[in-house]
Amino acid sequence: MTTAMHGSQVEETDASGAALRDTASGSQTYLPAASARRRRSRRESSQVGSQVFLMLLTIAFLAPVAWAVVSAFKPAVEIIRDPLGFDPSQFTVDNFVAMFGDVPLASGFLNTAVVLVLKGAITMFFAPLAGYAFAKYDFPGKNVLFGTVLLTLMLPTIVLIIPLLLEMKEFGWVNTYQALILPGAIDAFAIFWMRQVISAVPDELLDAARVDGCGEFGIFWRIVVPVIRPGLAGLAVLTVMNIYNDFVWPVVVTTSDTMQTLQVVLSTLAQNISGNTIGADYATITGELLAASSVALVPLLIIFIVLQKHFINGILAGSVKG
Amino acid sequence: MTASTVLETRVPPTRAPRRRRLTWAALRRRLAPYVFILPFIAIFALFSVYPMIFTLRLSFTDWRGTGAATWVGLDNYAYLLTNQAFWSSLGNSAVMWLLIVPAQLVIGLLAAVLLNNAKLKMRGFYRTAFIVPFVTPLVAIAQIWIVVFDQNYGPVNDLLGALGLPGIGWLTTSEWAKPTLALLFLWKTTGFAIIILLSGLQSIDASLYEAAELDGASRRRQLWSITVPLVRRTLMFLVVLQTLAVFQMFAEPYVVTKGGPYSSTTTAGLYLYNHITRADLGTGAANSFLLVILVMALSLLFVRLLRAKD
Numbered sequence: 001m002t003t004a005m006h007g008s009q010v011e012e013t014d015a016s017g018a019a020l021r022d023t024a025s026g027s028q029t030y031l032p033a034a035s036a037r038r039r040r041s042r043r044e045s046s047q048v049g050s051q052v053f054l055m056l057l058t059i060a061f062l063a064p065v066a067w068a069v070v071s072a073f074k075p076a077v078e079i080i081r082d083p084l085g086f087d088p089s090q091f092t093v094d095n096f097v098a099m100f101g102d103v104p105l106a107s108g109f110l111n112t113a114v115v116l117v118l119k120g121a122i123t124m125f126f127a128p129l130a131g132y133a134f135a136k137y138d139f140p141g142k143n144v145l146f147g148t149v150l151l152t153l154m155l156p157t158i159v160l161i162i163p164l165l166l167e168m169k170e171f172g173w174v175n176t177y178q179a180l181i182l183p184g185a186i187d188a189f190a191i192f193w194m195r196q197v198i199s200a201v202p203d204e205l206l207d208a209a210r211v212d213g214c215g216e217f218g219i220f221w222r223i224v225v226p227v228i229r230p231g232l233a234g235l236a237v238l239t240v241m242n243i244y245n246d247f248v249w250p251v252v253v254t255t256s257d258t259m260q261t262l263q264v265v266l267s268t269l270a271q272n273i274s275g276n277t278i279g280a281d282y283a284t285i286t287g288e289l290l291a292a293s294s295v296a297l298v299p300l301l302i303i304f305i306v307l308q309k310h311f312i313n314g315i316l317a318g319s320v321k322g
Numbered sequence: 323m324t325a326s327t328v329l330e331t332r333v334p335p336t337r338a339p340r341r342r343r344l345t346w347a348a349l350r351r352r353l354a355p356y357v358f359i360l361p362f363i364a365i366f367a368l369f370s371v372y373p374m375i376f377t378l379r380l381s382f383t384d385w386r387g388t389g390a391a392t393w394v395g396l397d398n399y400a401y402l403l404t405n406q407a408f409w410s411s412l413g414n415s416a417v418m419w420l421l422i423v424p425a426q427l428v429i430g431l432l433a434a435v436l437l438n439n440a441k442l443k444m445r446g447f448y449r450t451a452f453i454v455p456f457v458t459p460l461v462a463i464a465q466i467w468i469v470v471f472d473q474n475y476g477p478v479n480d481l482l483g484a485l486g487l488p489g490i491g492w493l494t495t496s497e498w499a500k501p502t503l504a505l506l507f508l509w510k511t512t513g514f515a516i517i518i519l520l521s522g523l524q525s526i527d528a529s530l531y532e533a534a535e536l537d538g539a540s541r542r543r544q545l546w547s548i549t550v551p552l553v554r555r556t557l558m559f560l561v562v563l564q565t566l567a568v569f570q571m572f573a574e575p576y577v578v579t580k581g582g583p584y585s586s587t588t589t590a591g592l593y594l595y596n597h598i599t600r601a602d603l604g605t606g607a608a609n610s611f612l613l614v615i616l617v618m619a620l621s622l623l624f625v626r627l628l629r630a631k632d
Contacts, residue, residue, distance in 0.1 A: 047441070047442070047443075050436045050439070050442060051442075051443065051444075053432070053433075053436065054433065054436055054437075054442075054444075054448050057429070057433060057448075057452070058447075058448060058451040058452070060509070061451055061452055061454060061455050061509065061512075061513065062451055062454060064455075064463070064466050064467075064470055064509070065454065065455070065458060065463075065466070067466075067470065067477060068466040068469070068470075071469075079469075079475070080472075080474075080475035082480075083475065083476060083477035083480045084477050084480055084481065084484075122361075126361045126362060127362075129358045129359075129361075130358055130359045130361070130362045132358060133354070133355035133356075133358035133359050134355075134359075137354065137355035139352070139355045139356065142355070145359060145363070148366065149362075152366065152370055153566075154566060154614075154617060154618055154621055155370070155374075155614060156566070156569070156570040156591065156610075156613060156614065156617060157570065158570060158572055158591050158594055158595060158610075158613075159374075159377065159594070159610040159611075159613060159614055160369075160370060160373045160374065160377070160610075161595075161598065162377065162380070162597075162598060162603050162606050162607055162610070163372075163373035163374070163376035163377045163380065163607075164369060164373045165598075166376070167369075167372070167373060167376075182365065182369065183365075183369035184365075184369065185365055186361060186362045186365050186366070191362060210351075215350070216350055216351055216354035217354070217358075220358070241456075241457055244459060245459045245460050245461075247460060247461055247572075247573045248572055248573065248595075252598070262459075263459060263460075263461040266459075266461045266462060266465060267461050267464075267465075267576075267577050269465065282475070283475075286469050286472075286475070289465045289468070289469060290465075290466070290469060292462075292465070293462035293463075293465045293466050294462075296459050296461070296462040297458050297459065297462055300457050300458065300459060301454070301457065301458070304453070304454075304457040305450075308450060308453070311453075
């Protein structure tokens with residue numbers, strides 16, 4: 001399995017780092033042999049306990065997704081007749097075909113892709129730049145400005161929705177890419193996080209570059225950016241995820257089918273379902289629902305599996321320490 | 323890391339000569355941070371500050387989205403604070419909080435402690451598996467929840483039936499709808515909590531455990547006396563983050579239950595949204611501000627609690 005393969009890569013990288021912290025090997029040498037043996041057997045039994053707990057957790061975490069993807073390939077009627085069974089001979093892509101006819105999935109994907117690329121590029125460029133300014137410069141108004149960044153972190157998106165929507169109407173931006181891209185294009189969390197990451201870059205490095213005649217932006221671009229690459233990779237994955245999954249704002253600001261993002265298109269399927277809860281209709285819609293959800297899962301899962309090492313290490317590098 | 327290797331090769335020279343050729347470079351250096359922050363400030367001013375001021379003004383008016391707004395003073399606030407539906411939306415969010423946050427801290431910490439053991443087999447696999455829910459789109463998961471917990475045709479009740487147990491109206495009864503949505507939230511975000519906690523654990527000095535082990539402290543004792551106090555900051559960070567998220571929770575109830583049955587899953591976020599659909603914008607704006615005040619008060623409270631123990 002692909003995930004397992006990547007998983008072992010991660011294991012290698014942190015085994016070297018974590019080996020130092022392992023308490024077991026160090027303490028044993030000081031203990032009498034019998035006690036050491038007892039300890040070892042206790043540790044082995046706790047290893048079994050750990051494995052059981054973690055395995056159960058894994059099943060709980062993966063089962064809903066696995067069930068949905070497998071069921072998407074079952075005949076619609078079978079999904080509700082025998083939810084837990086799977087008969088390979090009945091394998092079908094009918095649900096996927098039906099779903100394309102029912103909801104504007106293709107345009108949903110296209111809109112999401114456009115927003116993802118443009119909004120992502122803005123965030124990935126300007127958030128580290130602002131984080132750099134907050135981490136490495138002293139200037140009048142810095143505390144007030146950073147305070148506002150933290151404030152935006154706490155501000156529920158939903159609070160701004162009413163006036164933002166009115167603003168979009170005023171601009172004539174309802175059902176446009178600008179409306180989907182610009183508000184929230186520079187995420188406060190991204191700035192906060194980049195500041196954390198860039199704070200760890202030594203000042204001497206920047207001073208040296210400055211003495212060598214490097215301009216202020218040049219320092220950011222040529223010194224800071226290459227050094228914080230792991231943090232940037234983490235930010236990239238988080239940004240892609242946030243934009244791809246964004247729901248509240250797109251659902252409000254897009255009213256026409258052609259401008260809706262994938263998540264909004266998906267949610268309309270659920271609305272269909274509440275009207276038809278009996279019999280064959282229910283089965284058909286359920287099949288489409290699972291097919292659509294499976295399709296929506298795939299791009300992000302691929303991105304995650306490819307980048308997961310950077311992602312996990314990026315979070316580990318940038319998050320608050322205990 | 324790369325930083326240290328570059329450092330070794332570049333020794334910072336003395337600073338004396340820089341002072342003489344000041345002007346241009348110094349001015350540019352002084353202006354640089356403002357230029358770097360400008361794009362954020364512009365977007366922030368246009369799409370956050372302005373709307374916020376607008377919301378504040380709107381909250382003192384009665385406005386249906388068209389025509390002129392009438393000034394009503396504090397009426398909207400008074401209406402909300404005496405309105406049972408408003409309080410029950412906060413109550414629903416509070417119950418969700420209680421169902422989600424403690425469970426997440428316990429499961430998250432336990433899993434993180436186990437994953438922090440370098441000798442554990444398959445730890446890379448577990449880390450990947452746990453983060454999968456976090457990277458799956460919420461709306462897709464919400465859809466899956468609708469099907470999985472369907473009272474008549476869902477696999478969960480099918481499983482219960484196979485065990486000879488009666489099916490449960492997971493999303494159709496007011497007692498079960500809240501826990502079922504809480505489970506969705508828990509499922510979605512616990513993997514992220516595990517990773518964050520793992521990063522906290524990795525900063526703990528291993529010699530503390532070695533000393534404890536020599537003193538004969540049990541595993542459980544080590545967890546309570548070493549691990550928990552030392553990751554307290556990380557735990558608090560998570561609590562603040564999840565408090566913000568739970569009180570803003572919108573997409574889950576919007577997609578899965580529409581706030582029902584009998585408003586049992588109308589969270590604070592969804593209740594606020596409902597003002598928009600009813601075109602009751604003045605009340606919605608007032609509701610926004612009450613929610614902001616509440617969320618900030620809760621965040622400050624947690625931060626205070628964190629500081630008090632330091």
